[in-house]
Amino acid sequence: MTRPRISARISAISESATLAVDAKAKAMKAAGRPVIGFGAGEPDFPTPDYIVEAAVEACRNPRFHKYTPAGGLPELKQAIADKTLRDSGYQVDAAQVLVTNGGKQAVYEAFATLLDPGDEVLVVAPYWTTYPEAIKLAGGVQVDVVTDETTGYLASVEQLEAARTERTKALLFVSPSNPTGAVYSPEQVEAIGRWAAEHELWVVTDEIYEHLTYGGATFASIATVVPELGDRVVVLNGVAKTYAMTGWRVGWLIGPKDVVKAATNLQSHATSNVSNVAQAAALAAVSGDLSAVEKMREAFDRRRQTMVRMLNEIPGVLCPEPKGAFYAYPSVKELLGRDFGGRRPETSAQLAELILEEAEVALVPGEAFGTPGYFRLSYALGDEDLVEGVSRVAKFLGQVG
Numbered sequence: 001m002t003r004p005r006i007s008a009r010i011s012a013i014s015e016s017a018t019l020a021v022d023a024k025a026k027a028m029k030a031a032g033r034p035v036i037g038f039g040a041g042e043p044d045f046p047t048p049d050y051i052v053e054a055a056v057e058a059c060r061n062p063r064f065h066k067y068t069p070a071g072g073l074p075e076l077k078q079a080i081a082d083k084t085l086r087d088s089g090y091q092v093d094a095a096q097v098l099v100t101n102g103g104k105q106a107v108y109e110a111f112a113t114l115l116d117p118g119d120e121v122l123v124v125a126p127y128w129t130t131y132p133e134a135i136k137l138a139g140g141v142q143v144d145v146v147t148d149e150t151t152g153y154l155a156s157v158e159q160l161e162a163a164r165t166e167r168t169k170a171l172l173f174v175s176p177s178n179p180t181g182a183v184y185s186p187e188q189v190e191a192i193g194r195w196a197a198e199h200e201l202w203v204v205t206d207e208i209y210e211h212l213t214y215g216g217a218t219f220a221s222i223a224t225v226v227p228e229l230g231d232r233v234v235v236l237n238g239v240a241k242t243y244a245m246t247g248w249r250v251g252w253l254i255g256p257k258d259v260v261k262a263a264t265n266l267q268s269h270a271t272s273n274v275s276n277v278a279q280a281a282a283l284a285a286v287s288g289d290l291s292a293v294e295k296m297r298e299a300f301d302r303r304r305q306t307m308v309r310m311l312n313e314i315p316g317v318l319c320p321e322p323k324g325a326f327y328a329y330p331s332v333k334e335l336l337g338r339d340f341g342g343r344r345p346e347t348s349a350q351l352a353e354l355i356l357e358e359a360e361v362a363l364v365p366g367e368a369f370g371t372p373g374y375f376r377l378s379y380a381l382g383d384e385d386l387v388e389g390v391s392r393v394a395k396f397l398g399q400v401g
């Protein structure tokens with residue numbers, strides 16, 4: 001009998017659709033085509049100088065040339081605990097922090113640590129592409145709670161309750177959300193947190209976009225708003241989006257001590273400590289003020305307004321106002337099956353493909369986020385490119401027959 005070359009567990013993982021769109025757009029660009037990419041999930045700003053300088057200094061420090069504790073530099077863990085109290089009012093101590101190789105590793109380790117095979121996790125759709133793979137790898141079962149543009153992609157307690165079973169172990173809570181930009185109000189956060197506490201569910205809360213909210217929306221940490229959740233909360237976060245540090249790969253997980261200890265054991269065998277140079281940079285970032293992110297936030301807010309206005313002017317496109325992160329998530333359902341110069345895309349994936357070929361604009365189709373019929377557009381790109389890119393999409397979609 002021939003055995004499969006790749007294990008069933010790993011063959012079940014799909015390629016990251018967002019990275020795939022980005023790679024295709026970059027390849028077309030490299031071939032000389034003037035592609036405008038709305039695919040990337042990263043700020044277009046450079047990392048602030050004082051952070052880069054801290055890393056340069058760390059390179060010259062012999063202490064950082066060696067292994068350091070697998071769970072993170074003690075001074076960084078303390079600084080993350082302090083920053084968490086400053087930014088979300090959540091009091092934790094350094095032993096509750098695990099420094100990870102980006103927020104992605106924190107997502108993976110959180111589910112690997114919490115889930116046994118068959119445990120169900122409630123996930124609000126549209127959801128970020130990495131969650132299903134992390135849940136699946138841990139043997140968990142994802143249960144989708146589907147939202148749409150009519151509620152601004154916000155899930156209600158009633159919807160969550162309808163999806164809960166006796167196998168439900170955790171709720172994944174993401175606000176501000178990637179891909180929709182939805183932000184739950186503090187009252188909504190409280191209602192959902194109370195419901196989770198009442199049913200003794202774990203809450204895994206991804207707070208990586210905490211500083212990017214707009215138009216009066218405010219971030220509220222479910223861990224702070226609902227202290228009754230007690231020791232069943234795991235907070236995921238990182239420096240990538242707040243400090244324009246996607247390439248540095250530093251994130252973290254905050255949780256009860258037993259969870260953090262277990263996740264640290266896992267990490268100690270998988271990757272050991274995160275690069276010390278990157279940790280030193282992250283230390284400068286989280287210990288500093290928030291002026292750099294405030295400047296980025298203002299630019300994102302301006303671009304957000306331009307993008308949403310332009311998208312909503314396109315017949316057949318419906319874009320609720322995103323209140324956080326840096327993504328717009330319009331519905332294009334009305335345009336599917338229609339005639340575009342002899343081509344009739346039936347799915348948002350096909351329509352995105354056509355737009356990339358014909359209008360040279362890269363968008364991520366909703367299929368990547370569990371909800372076909374939509375596009376995700378990042379507005380973390382320059383103002384001029386943004387206007388040019390959406391204008392090209394408008395022109396292409398405007399020829400609908």
Ligand SMILES: Cc1ncc(COP(=O)(O)O)c(C=O)c1O
Pocket residue numbers: 041101102103104105128174177178206208238239240246249250251
């Ligand atoms: C919702 C969300 N969580 C976590 C991450 C992880 O970011 P990183 O691994 O770059 O720190 C991302 C990145 O796109 C994200 O959108």
